[in-house]
Amino acid sequence: MGKRFERxxxxxxxxxxxxxxxxxxxIQDGMTLGLSGFTQAGDAKAVPLALAKRAEFETFKVNxxxxxxxxxxxxxxxxxxxxxxxxxxxxxxxxxxxxxxxGAMLYTDHHLSHTAEWIRDGVITPIDFAIIxxxxxxxxxxxxxxxxxxxSAIFAQYAKNVIVEINTEQPERLYRLxxxxxxxxxxxxxxxxxxxxxxxxxxxxIPVDMEKIRGIVFTDQIDSPSTIVPPxxxxxxxxxxxxxxLRSEIKAGRLTEKLxxxxxxxxxxxxxxxxxxxxxxxxxxxxxxxxLQDAVFDLIDxxxxxxxxxxxxxxxxxxxxxxxxxxxxxxxxIVLRPQEITNHPGLIRRLGLIAVNTxxxxxIYGNVNSTHVSGTKMMNGIGGSGDFARNSRLSIFxxxxxxxxxxISSVVPFVTHVDHTEHxxxxxxxxxxxxxxxxLAPRERAGLIIENCADPTYRDxxxxxxxxxxxxxxxxxxxxxxxxSWYQRLAETGSMLEK
Amino acid sequence: MGKRFERxxxxxxxxxxxxxxxxxxxIQDGMTLGLSGFTQAGDAKAVPLALAKRAEFETFKVNxxxxxxxxxxxxxxxxxxxxxxxxxxxxxxxxxxxxxxxGAMLYTDHHLSHTAEWIRDGVITPIDFAIIxxxxxxxxxxxxxxxxxxxSAIFAQYAKNVIVEINTEQPERLYRLxxxxxxxxxxxxxxxxxxxxxxxxxxxxIPVDMEKIRGIVFTDQIDSPSTIVPPxxxxxxxxxxxxxxLRSEIKAGRLTEKLxxxxxxxxxxxxxxxxxxxxxxxxxxxxxxxxLQDAVFDLIDxxxxxxxxxxxxxxxxxxxxxxxxxxxxxxxxIVLRPQEITNHPGLIRRLGLIAVNTxxxxxIYGNVNSTHVSGTKMMNGIGGSGDFARNSRLSIFxxxxxxxxxxISSVVPFVTHVDHTEHxxxxxxxxxxxxxxxxLAPRERAGLIIENCADPTYRDxxxxxxxxxxxxxxxxxxxxxxxxSWYQRLAETGSMLEK
Numbered sequence: 001m002g003k004r005f006e007r008x009x010x011x012x013x014x015x016x017x018x019x020x021x022x023x024x025x026x027i028q029d030g031m032t033l034g035l036s037g038f039t040q041a042g043d044a045k046a047v048p049l050a051l052a053k054r055a056e057f058e059t060f061k062v063n064x065x066x067x068x069x070x071x072x073x074x075x076x077x078x079x080x081x082x083x084x085x086x087x088x089x090x091x092x093x094x095x096x097x098x099x100x101x102x103g104a105m106l107y108t109d110h111h112l113s114h115t116a117e118w119i120r121d122g123v124i125t126p127i128d129f130a131i132i133x134x135x136x137x138x139x140x141x142x143x144x145x146x147x148x149x150x151x152s153a154i155f156a157q158y159a160k161n162v163i164v165e166i167n168t169e170q171p172e173r174l175y176r177l178x179x180x181x182x183x184x185x186x187x188x189x190x191x192x193x194x195x196x197x198x199x200x201x202x203x204x205x206i207p208v209d210m211e212k213i214r215g216i217v218f219t220d221q222i223d224s225p226s227t228i229v230p231p232x233x234x235x236x237x238x239x240x241x242x243x244x245x246l247r248s249e250i251k252a253g254r255l256t257e258k259l260x261x262x263x264x265x266x267x268x269x270x271x272x273x274x275x276x277x278x279x280x281x282x283x284x285x286x287x288x289x290x291x292l293q294d295a296v297f298d299l300i301d302x303x304x305x306x307x308x309x310x311x312x313x314x315x316x317x318x319x320x321x322x323x324x325x326x327x328x329x330x331x332x333x334i335v336l337r338p339q340e341i342t343n344h345p346g347l348i349r350r351l352g353l354i355a356v357n358t359x360x361x362x363x364i365y366g367n368v369n370s371t372h373v374s375g376t377k378m379m380n381g382i383g384g385s386g387d388f389a390r391n392s393r394l395s396i397f398x399x400x401x402x403x404x405x406x407x408i409s410s411v412v413p414f415v416t417h418v419d420h421t422e423h424x425x426x427x428x429x430x431x432x433x434x435x436x437x438x439x440l441a442p443r444e445r446a447g448l449i450i451e452n453c454a455d456p457t458y459r460d461x462x463x464x465x466x467x468x469x470x471x472x473x474x475x476x477x478x479x480x481x482x483x484x485s486w487y488q489r490l491a492e493t494g495s496m497l498e499k
Numbered sequence: 500m501g502k503r504f505e506r507x508x509x510x511x512x513x514x515x516x517x518x519x520x521x522x523x524x525x526i527q528d529g530m531t532l533g534l535s536g537f538t539q540a541g542d543a544k545a546v547p548l549a550l551a552k553r554a555e556f557e558t559f560k561v562n563x564x565x566x567x568x569x570x571x572x573x574x575x576x577x578x579x580x581x582x583x584x585x586x587x588x589x590x591x592x593x594x595x596x597x598x599x600x601x602g603a604m605l606y607t608d609h610h611l612s613h614t615a616e617w618i619r620d621g622v623i624t625p626i627d628f629a630i631i632x633x634x635x636x637x638x639x640x641x642x643x644x645x646x647x648x649x650x651s652a653i654f655a656q657y658a659k660n661v662i663v664e665i666n667t668e669q670p671e672r673l674y675r676l677x678x679x680x681x682x683x684x685x686x687x688x689x690x691x692x693x694x695x696x697x698x699x700x701x702x703x704x705i706p707v708d709m710e711k712i713r714g715i716v717f718t719d720q721i722d723s724p725s726t727i728v729p730p731x732x733x734x735x736x737x738x739x740x741x742x743x744x745l746r747s748e749i750k751a752g753r754l755t756e757k758l759x760x761x762x763x764x765x766x767x768x769x770x771x772x773x774x775x776x777x778x779x780x781x782x783x784x785x786x787x788x789x790x791l792q793d794a795v796f797d798l799i800d801x802x803x804x805x806x807x808x809x810x811x812x813x814x815x816x817x818x819x820x821x822x823x824x825x826x827x828x829x830x831x832x833i834v835l836r837p838q839e840i841t842n843h844p845g846l847i848r849r850l851g852l853i854a855v856n857t858x859x860x861x862x863i864y865g866n867v868n869s870t871h872v873s874g875t876k877m878m879n880g881i882g883g884s885g886d887f888a889r890n891s892r893l894s895i896f897x898x899x900x901x902x903x904x905x906x907i908s909s910v911v912p913f914v915t916h917v918d919h920t921e922h923x924x925x926x927x928x929x930x931x932x933x934x935x936x937x938x939l940a941p942r943e944r945a946g947l948i949i950e951n952c953a954d955p956t957y958r959d960x961x962x963x964x965x966x967x968x969x970x971x972x973x974x975x976x977x978x979x980x981x982x983x984s985w986y987q988r989l990a991e992t993g994s995m996l997e998k
Contacts, residue, residue, distance in 0.1 A: 186851030346845020352685030376973030474875030
């Protein structure tokens with residue numbers, strides 16, 4: 001049977017090994033799938049790709065639930081093949097994005113901590129097949145995930161059938177990387193016992209009724225590497241303003257040099273901001289985040305970060321090779337949890353996080369758009385930013401002040417889509433500086449945001465809008481008929497800037 | 500010393516009794532006050548009113564923090580006298596509202612569960628004087644609140660000085676009505692042990708360093724009664740649609756006839772919706788809410804409601820007389836908690852609430868405006884609606900479909916202020932029906948909201964907007980240059996309706 005069968009420790013399950021094609025053949029038109037995968041880490045690969053192949057000869061549609069975005073081209077292939085009826089809760093694929101915006105497929109964009117509750121409460125269509133990538137299955141049928149947990153545990157628990165993809169390229173030493181905790185249903189639910197980022201409160205794998213494991217597929221395809229854009233002068237300026245903010249918090253007695261557990265959104269700006277901590281005076285740091293990116297391992301190497309809790313490990317090609325070849329160095333300093341736990345509002349409030357997330361645009365009163373270009377076209381999704389922003393001790397949004405060579409201002413009179421309301425945004429940072437909005441009324445915020453965050457070329461234009469709005473009065477002064485005029489100007493002239 | 504001194508059980512505190520005028524004289528220009536009071540229940544009355552009197556002869560400003568809205572004309576008098584620099588976190592006074600919208604005073608509108616964290620973390624200006632209404636002070640200096648807890652405990656704990664207003668008209672048998680739990684600071688914070696709505700997890704009063712009690716004032720002014728507008732055909736229709744929704748949840752196996760702990764916003768629509776439960780098949784109900792209104796006691800009387808947890812008791816004049824004259828009947832069925840606990844995101848998620856709150860307007864994609872008329876003028880504030888909507892099992896917003904005799908549609912293309920994003924709104928109800936948005940993509944929501952919730956006179960107009968928006972495409976189709984045109988039409992013609 002070969003060495004790879006040793007990954008299936010329950011002998012009665014070894015006979016359930018099938019090809020990816022056979023497993024994919026069980027999936028019928030109209031079914032709902034729950035796929036492992038979070039920010040292109042630990043995604044089920046073989047069966048989804050075999051399923052998409054069927055679309056060359058057959059017409060069918062499925063609903064696809066995941067942890068977050070998928071790698072390995074799966075979302076691209078799914079979108080191109082037209083087999084997805086509805087997708088949730090997050091994606092970041094250019095082809096899928098286009099199909100969504102054309103109305104060719106449905107996308108339910110929602111808080112990453114909410115999917116598990118929706119499944120438990122029977123709110124969304126039940127899952128027919130959960131397809132979960134694993135390093136192994138234990139003697140008692142527990143699934144040990146690979147590089148992400150995401151929604152895999154809740155999918156496996158509630159799905160009618162489970163398909164396990166055992167990835168033999170993922171080292172078995174990832175065993176004990178995961179901590180799987182189930183909140184249970186609302187009735188008689190106990191407090192989640194986690195009080196420190198490093199606490200282990202659950203099981204080492206996903207407990208699942210062995211009867212439900214319909215098939216096991218072997219794969220050896222590793223995760224897609226992430227593309228980290230190197231820091232530029234603007235992301236470096238953002239990182240330095242973040243450090244200045246943290247220093248001023250220490251000076252005010254609100255933080256110490258150990259800061260507080262940090263959450264950091266995905267992407268190059270956040271990665272650059274995190275890297276900025278390496279050469280700082282801060283020490284013994286902790287992370288309680290979703291995705292552990294390159295910078296997290298750099299911070300561990302630099303002995304600045306004590307422990308990191310996340311739901312996925314997403315690395316560049318170089319970093320991936322280094323981290324997994326020397327994983328012993330990290331294994332006591334990392335844990336992966338279900339996204340319901342990493343993003344849990346009660347735990348975020350309890351631990352008192354510093355949350356750093358990326359805004360697409362924000363307005364002069366502090367409302368943030370994270371998802372929609374010009375209010376209509378979906379970029380990726382809200383992801384976990386809402387879970388963190390609402391409940392953190394210090395909720396920070398970062399953005400470059402302009403886009404498209406200065407033709408688009410990220411600071412606008414009125415955002416075209418609100419993902420984070422003025423009530424949930426503490427501090428805004430661009431390359432020009434930061435605006436600390438905590439405790440401020442809207443009229444106190446506007447000037448601060450314009451002066452500290454907007455690009456100088458747009459400041460007069462923003463001030464002009466605000467001054468006209470003041471003549472109308474109100475808690476949150478606006479000139480409604482001009483609130484979105486910047487987007488019209490952009491559409492007509494190619495720039496938001498007044499001539 | 501008189502019988503009323505028996506309310507001060509700590510003999511060493513009895514000598515600190517002063518007049519309201521003397522206590523008010525300690526307050527200096529520029530100070531920050533933390534006043535007890537939540538939805539006109541349990542507000543400190545004598546000292547604030549004596550303070551406002553000083554404004555007849557002196558010029559000064561103070562910051563005023565409360566639990567929520569104040570009664571006894573305090574916010575009116577404060578606004579008229581011009582002594583408030585900044586007010587938070589909630590108000591609902593017409594005069595104060597006018598001053599806020601004129602820019603004559605600052606108002607920081609924020610989630611009611613957040614004030615305690617801001618104070619603990621030192622984010623907002625520290626409190627010089629906490630002024631707390633009480634029924635008594637215990638031997639060890641614990642303050643026993645009256646008809647609300649609100650933010651009183653955190654104010655007393657963090658204020659430099661405390662003034663206690665002992666209200667001798669409030670019966671001492673309110674002792675043991677309260678359950679005061681302190682989450683403590685972030686460092687080493689433990690899980691909040693509450694797992695059932697009736698659990699008692701704290702102390703019977705507010706523990707306070709006796710040294711800080713600077714003065715004690717006697718008062719006998721009872722709370723302002725609430726004005727409950729009687730149900731009309733529209734609020735009755737809303738209540739019946741709510742019942743239909745709950746029945747369909749039972750049919751789908753998502754709820755039983757015991758439902759789930761209910762949170763209900765303040766006001767006549769919510770009160771009417773609650774009263775609708777009296778003659779239903781539902782039984783053994785529980786509430787985990789902010790304000791316990793008339794209907795809560797009607798439900799207890801009808802033996803439909805088993806237990807109610809709140810932060811304040813706010814009653815009409817008639818109900819107040821009945822409830823307090825026969826309080827023994829209710830005392831084992833009610834508990835009042837700090838608003839940080841009633842509105843705690845982790846507890847709301849843990850208990851799995853059904854949350855019913857009022858919208859000012861909502862749009863065709865499910866974004867809700869709870870606060871701003873035409874995007875600019877503050878009504879009351881977001882209150883606790885965000886705490887509940889984000890984290891509940893079932894987040895419902897109710898509204899009449901029109902206002903001002905049909906000239907304003909509550910269902911609009913694009914709300915002018917977003918307090919609850921599309922990610923946080925499960926079900927919308929008007930007198931015409933309900934739209935269950937759970938799991939739906941924006942393009943699935945629009946038609947449902949227009950057909951089920953909008954007033955028939957506005958449906959074509961809304962569909963026309965949506966159809967034009969569809970030609971532009973996107974995840975959330977919009978015609979940005981027309982998104983706010985309904986408000987212009989209203990301003991110009993007196994109606995949102997197209998001629």
